[in-house]
Amino acid sequence: xxxxxxKAEEALRSTDDPGVIQExxxxxxxxxxxxxYEYGWSDPDVAGASAKRGLDASVVEDISAKxxxxxxxxxxxxxxxxxxxxxxxxxxxxxxxxxxxxxIKYFVRSTEKQAQTWEDLPEDIRxxxxxxxIPEAERERLVxxxxxxxxxxxxxxxxxxxxxxxxxxxxxxxxxxxxxxxxFEEYFGSVIPVGDNKFAALNTAVWSGGSFVYVPKGVHVExxxxxxxxxxxxxxxxxxxxxxxxxxxxxxxxxxxxxxxIYNTDSLHSAVVEIVVKKNxxxxxxTIQNWSTNVYxxxxxxxxxxxxGTMEWIDGNIGSKVTMKYPAVYLTGEHAKGETLSVAFxxxxxxxxxxxxxxxxxxxxxxxxxxKSVARSGGRASYRGLVQVNPEAxxxxxxxxxxxxxxxxxxxxxxxxxxxxxxxxxxxxxEATVSKVSEDQLFYLMSRGLAEDExxxxxxxxxxxxxxxxxxxxxxxxxxxxxELQMEGSVG
Amino acid sequence: MSTLEIKDLHVSIETEQGTKExxxxxxxxxxxxxxxxxxxxxGSGKSTxxxxxxxxxxxxxxxxxxxxxxxxxxxxxxxxRARAGLFLAMQYPVEVPGVTMTNFLRTAKTAIDGEAPKIRxxxxxxxxxxxxxxxxxxxxxxxxxxxxxxxxxxRVEILQLELFKPKIAVxxxxxxxxxxxxxxxxxxxVNRAHAENNMGTLLITHYTRILNYIKPDYVHVxxxxxVAEQGGPELADELEANGYDRFLAAAA
Numbered sequence: 001x002x003x004x005x006x007k008a009e010e011a012l013r014s015t016d017d018p019g020v021i022q023e024x025x026x027x028x029x030x031x032x033x034x035x036x037y038e039y040g041w042s043d044p045d046v047a048g049a050s051a052k053r054g055l056d057a058s059v060v061e062d063i064s065a066k067x068x069x070x071x072x073x074x075x076x077x078x079x080x081x082x083x084x085x086x087x088x089x090x091x092x093x094x095x096x097x098x099x100x101x102x103x104i105k106y107f108v109r110s111t112e113k114q115a116q117t118w119e120d121l122p123e124d125i126r127x128x129x130x131x132x133x134i135p136e137a138e139r140e141r142l143v144x145x146x147x148x149x150x151x152x153x154x155x156x157x158x159x160x161x162x163x164x165x166x167x168x169x170x171x172x173x174x175x176x177x178x179x180x181x182x183x184f185e186e187y188f189g190s191v192i193p194v195g196d197n198k199f200a201a202l203n204t205a206v207w208s209g210g211s212f213v214y215v216p217k218g219v220h221v222e223x224x225x226x227x228x229x230x231x232x233x234x235x236x237x238x239x240x241x242x243x244x245x246x247x248x249x250x251x252x253x254x255x256x257x258x259x260x261x262i263y264n265t266d267s268l269h270s271a272v273v274e275i276v277v278k279k280n281x282x283x284x285x286x287t288i289q290n291w292s293t294n295v296y297x298x299x300x301x302x303x304x305x306x307x308x309g310t311m312e313w314i315d316g317n318i319g320s321k322v323t324m325k326y327p328a329v330y331l332t333g334e335h336a337k338g339e340t341l342s343v344a345f346x347x348x349x350x351x352x353x354x355x356x357x358x359x360x361x362x363x364x365x366x367x368x369x370x371x372k373s374v375a376r377s378g379g380r381a382s383y384r385g386l387v388q389v390n391p392e393a394x395x396x397x398x399x400x401x402x403x404x405x406x407x408x409x410x411x412x413x414x415x416x417x418x419x420x421x422x423x424x425x426x427x428x429x430x431e432a433t434v435s436k437v438s439e440d441q442l443f444y445l446m447s448r449g450l451a452e453d454e455x456x457x458x459x460x461x462x463x464x465x466x467x468x469x470x471x472x473x474x475x476x477x478x479x480x481x482x483x484e485l486q487m488e489g490s491v492g
Numbered sequence: 493m494s495t496l497e498i499k500d501l502h503v504s505i506e507t508e509q510g511t512k513e514x515x516x517x518x519x520x521x522x523x524x525x526x527x528x529x530x531x532x533x534x535g536s537g538k539s540t541x542x543x544x545x546x547x548x549x550x551x552x553x554x555x556x557x558x559x560x561x562x563x564x565x566x567x568x569x570x571x572x573r574a575r576a577g578l579f580l581a582m583q584y585p586v587e588v589p590g591v592t593m594t595n596f597l598r599t600a601k602t603a604i605d606g607e608a609p610k611i612r613x614x615x616x617x618x619x620x621x622x623x624x625x626x627x628x629x630x631x632x633x634x635x636x637x638x639x640x641x642x643x644x645x646x647r648v649e650i651l652q653l654e655l656f657k658p659k660i661a662v663x664x665x666x667x668x669x670x671x672x673x674x675x676x677x678x679x680x681x682v683n684r685a686h687a688e689n690n691m692g693t694l695l696i697t698h699y700t701r702i703l704n705y706i707k708p709d710y711v712h713v714x715x716x717x718x719v720a721e722q723g724g725p726e727l728a729d730e731l732e733a734n735g736y737d738r739f740l741a742a743a744a
Contacts, residue, residue, distance in 0.1 A: 439549060444586045446570035447546050447579075448596075448652065449603030455571075458599065462590025462635070 080204030087198040176212030191274035210240035246281035275303035288316035307333025328357035331365035338367040346379030355385035375411035399429035494659040501556035516717035532714030542664040546580035577659030581649040588636035642669035650681040667702035679705030
């Protein structure tokens with residue numbers, strides 16, 4: 001990276017004026033990789049071609065053997081397989097009937113060994129990451145460590161030395177299982193049990209890759225930890241497994257971004273993310289998923305929060321054919337807090353069935369859910385949420401706000417707010433709005449020279465701004481760019 | 493030198509009772525540097541004329557023409573009209589939640605000019621223009637028109653007028669809802685745009701009050717979708733003294 005680009009990047013970070021940002025980006029096209037994933041390309045695929053399609057006990061045994069796992073993990077995988085086979089497909093949400101589980105490759109190994117440095121990576125993998133803008137991100141001082149997941153296995157991993165010195169562990173889950181088995185024996189599957197749901201069971205059976213994070217007592221990780229995920233083999237499922245443990249009084253912000261190239265047949269992404277937030281700790285987990293529009297994105301994310309702790313989910317869903325994802329927070333200790341900010345875009349052929357789940361299990365716990373969705377070109381955006389207050393969770397409070405924006409008259413939005421209250425002493429608030437982009441708003445902006453799609457994009461950006469401002473800079477930029485792409489050709 | 497020429501314009505809207513003709517043959521010519529006032533009672537079609545010039549989709553032109561320097565305005569999309577140099581200061585500016593004034597002004601300026609303004613001079617221009625219109629500096633970070641009072645919205649319309657530098661501006665009842673101080677500040681903004689950019693103005697109003705600050709070269713009395721009488725500033729004085737009765741009686 002040249003000096004000029006570094007300077008431009010610094011300039012980019014020192015401003016929040018979108019005009020200035022645009023000017024910097026226009027003058028430095030190289031930087032656009034930071035915020036702009038052009039989907040639709042893929043690299044020649046060597047590893048994936050020989051991978052087996054379909055799932056049975058031999059696939060599970062093979063995965064476990066290749067990874068050299070302890071016996072208990074293999075047992076757990078087999079249990080997961082059993083649950084997966086036994087549980088019916090959920091029918092209460094999006095339509096999943098077209099998933100052909102026999103056509104999916106459940107494990108693809110792209111390189112034999114994990115690379116230690118950027119230069120160690122095979123060239124085609126480096127090319128893929130160049131397109132994803134990872135070299136820039138990796139060199140960014142703001143990025144604490146990059147766990148880049150290529151196909152099923154983490155092949156590249158780096159952590160900054162000062163984090164290591166603080167005792168922070170940030171590595172791929174496979175390696176962590178080998179090097180820190182004690183965490184896995186205690187926590188793996190403790191937040192999301194193996195039989196929690198069909199897709200969590202599937203993930204348990206065939207999981208591979210993902211990130212493991214441990215933050216010791218009292219340590220504040222001031223810079224976000226990032227990981228990039230991609231699917232690069234046709235019909236290959238990606239089943240990463242992430243486990244984050246924030247010990248007492250600690251803080252960490254973990255960022256996950258996803259893209260996938262476009263393929264002809266359907267792909268499946270089914271991740272499990274377990275987070276343990278101990279006393280007075282705080283974890284923020286940010287996702288922007290931009291899977292290509294043939295991916296089924298069926299993800300289970302859950303955090304347990306001890307007394308005084310805080311869990312924040314920031315969840316952006318832009319891509320995929322179908323997403324079913326409801327980040328959950330189990331508030332198990334007094335004064336624990338849970339928060340979900342969620343934004344979803346549903347375009348042509350897409351169904352975003354997203355929301356959140358807040359379970360109050362102790363007194364004086366509080367939670368809030370803010371969900372914003374935009375539907376266009378016949379897409380469907382659903383909010384589905386559960387607020388549960390158990391007996392004895394006195395003086396708990398929850399608020400839910402869901403706002404939906406319809407860009408045209410052929411798109412759909414629906415809201416399924418479930419509430420299960422078993423305690424009298426609670427405070428609840430629920431607000432839901434559905435709005436349409438008004439003729440007068442468009443007219444006003446167009447009379448100021450903005451073309452119709454630009455005007456539409458500005459209105460949509462404004463609508464999701466309360467969530468965008470919670471994102472780190474490059475993610476906010478990426479989100480804005482993605483909205484523009486979404487709005488192009490959406491009108492007229 | 494620019495000229496906006498409106499010839500025998502007929503405009504209808506769709507209502508629940510069917511199609512209704514609002515403008516029944518309006519002809520007007522506005523050139524750079526000129527100030528035209530259109531006065532008329534409620535429902536005479538003044539705002540319809542303003543919205544039609546800007547291209548609001550609700551209004552259908554059934555016959556007649558609008559040209560800007562010979563170019564057919566009616567063939568242009570709303571945004572193309574803005575880029576051609578037309579500006580409408582709206583009677584009811586709309587809110588755009590989540591979009592800051594700073595972002596909006598710069599995006600619009602870029603769209604109208606076809607290139608981004610220079611960051612340094614632009615920021616300075618915006619600050620100065622806001623100060624002159626007595627708009628508090630923190631409005632730059634507020635969302636477009638969100639929570640603005642009626643008077644604040646009007647000032648922000650004139651702020652855009654000054655920054656975008658249109659060739660021809662239509663001011664649709666910019667004076668309504670303004671107290672006397674705000675009226676003066678807003679009028680000064682319009683006069684500055686005239687002096688600095690040689691702008692042509694079509695000022696639509698009910699009241700002669702604003703004409704004490706913005707001196708019109710021409711006054712047109714608008715009744716029942718047509719220009720009933722044209723004259724110089726003295727016509728406004730007559731209206732102030734006698735009201736619209738004479739014209740309403742003639743139309744009836």
